[in-house]
Amino acid sequence: MKRALLGTFWIGAVSAGLGLAVQLSGVLAPATVALARADALPPNGIVGFGYFLFLILLSFAVAWTALQVAGLARQAVLFVLLAIELIGAAWVLHALQISFPPLPLLCAASVATLLSLGLNATGDRRRRRTAARAFTGRLGQKALDRLTESDPLxxxxxxxxxxxxxxxxxxxxxxxxxxxxxxxxxxxxxxxxxxxxxxxxxxxxxxxxxxxxxxxxxxxxxxxxxxxxxxxxxxxxxxxxxxxxxxxxxxxxxxxxxxxxxxxxxxxxxxxxxxxxxxxxxxxxxxxxxxxxxxxxxxxxxxxxxxxxxxxxxxxxxxxxxxxxxxxxxxxxxxxxxxxxxxxxxxxTAEEIARRDRFWTGIVYFRARRWNEAWAEFNRARAENGAPDRPLQWYLRRLEPLCRQMATEPAPGSEPLVPL
CATH class of the missing domain: 3.30.70.1230 (Nucleotide cyclase, GGDEF domain)
Structure with missing residues (x-):
């Protein structure tokens, strides 16, 4: 945030100063006259204090917006929309007999946008160098590229x-x-x-x-x-x-x-x-x-x-x-x-999914203390090729004495949790 405020201040000041200089010096007067003849825009006539204040505020607003908006395409779209609005405002105000030359405003907005693009580019390079120093050797190249291309960290x-x-x-x-x-x-x-x-x-x-x-x-x-x-x-x-x-x-x-x-x-x-x-x-x-x-x-x-x-x-x-x-x-x-x-x-595979489901059913029976049903489901969950399944064997070893005990004694309480 501090960097964005500082960037807005100096970019807005530079672009506003350039826009004011262009308006006061009249260097765009020939271009304004030619544009007025072609499109009925007002000439670069006498303007009041409100116009200069608007130019300054516009410069700072464009600088702040350009620094906050990521992506060249988005910034280009915003600049085009701003240019259309300024030209449209010039036509409307000309009908009201108010001088509102758009070219100095467009000049200030262009400078603010270009300077913001340059500042963002240097910031991206700075973030890339910082990320490379902090994460090189701890991130793969693909993840490192993704980090430098994403929002600043x-x-x-x-x-x-x-x-x-x-x-x-x-x-x-x-x-x-x-x-x-x-x-x-x-x-x-x-x-x-x-x-x-x-x-x-x-x-x-x-x-x-x-x-x-x-x-x-x-x-x-x-x-x-x-x-x-x-x-x-x-x-x-x-x-x-x-x-x-x-x-x-x-x-x-x-x-x-x-x-x-x-x-x-x-x-x-x-x-x-x-x-x-x-x-x-x-x-x-x-x-x-x-x-x-x-x-x-x-x-x-x-x-x-x-x-x-x-x-x-x-x-x-x-x-x-x-x-x-x-x-x-x-x-x-x-x-x-x-x-x-x-x-x-x-x-x-389909067999692996089926074995997982049978094991899951066996767990449900085991937690419900339905030892015989759990024993049957766990045995159904064995691999067809006889591959070892250690967690399955672990449960079968726990169930074997419980199933034998079921024949002569009431069902015991639930098994205690395994401590870590």
């Missing part, structure tokens, strides 16, 4: 926005550290980070951090996107598939990693301190911690990718997912329904 002010957080971790990190030499562990971590770095940047994510603790990627920041949850789930699936391919080709390194991913959506608050190093934003919000908790919760069920309820709600039409359980933290009433991400709808 004020990095100096804290802001809140809806976004999705993806957290990837090496679930068996402790075992690998015990089994591998330090140099081998460092090399393995570097390969894992490099694989994640390339994939997530290609998918348009913002790489918040990548180290031995895990990979943290954001979608919806810095580029705002209403479909950030869908983008996050799509990127997580792409990374999972790419990682498994790399692990198959490198069994002695990446093949040893047990990958786990958590995704959560919500509001994040971001700020960039003045003395912060290159692109080190301060980012806080519930999705960061929930995504980490979900990644770790995968180890309970044997799943690979777990979603929070907001992510599932936002991306549900684009993905194939199934409910897993309710998780709770130390707070008694703080519980989260989590979902396992299976695939994208566009890539899912």
């Amino acid at each position: 004020d990095l100096s002010q804290p802001g809140a926005r809806a976004a999705s957080s993806v957290f990837c971790e090496i679930a068996n990190e402790a075992e690998l550290i015990d089994d591998l030499p330090a140099a081998a562990w460092a090399q393995l971590t570097a390969e894992f980070i490099d694989c994640a770095h390339q994939c997530f940047l290609r998918e348009g994510g913002y790489l918040q951090a990548a180290d031995g603790e895990g990979i943290r990627v954001l979608f919806g920041f810095p580029n705002q996107s209403p479909s950030h949850a869908t983008e996050a789930t799509r990127a997580a699936l792409a990374f999972r598939d790419e990682f498994h391919r790399a692990a198959s080709s490198r069994p002695k390194s990446l093949g040893k990693i047990d990958l786990r991913i958590g995704i959560s959506s919500g509001t994040l608050v971001t700020s960039l301190p003045e003395d912060a190093p290159h692109g080190d934003f301060i980012i806080a919000g519930e999705p960061l911690e929930v995504a980490r908790r979900l990644a770790r919760a995968n180890q309970i069920y044997g799943s690979e990718i777990l979603l929070g309820p907001r992510t599932y709600s936002a991306a549900g039409k684009e993905i194939v997912a199934r409910p897993i359980d309710f998780l709770r933290s130390a707070e008694l009433h703080d519980r989260i329904e989590v979902y396992e991400l299976l695939s994208l709808v566009e890539k899912a």
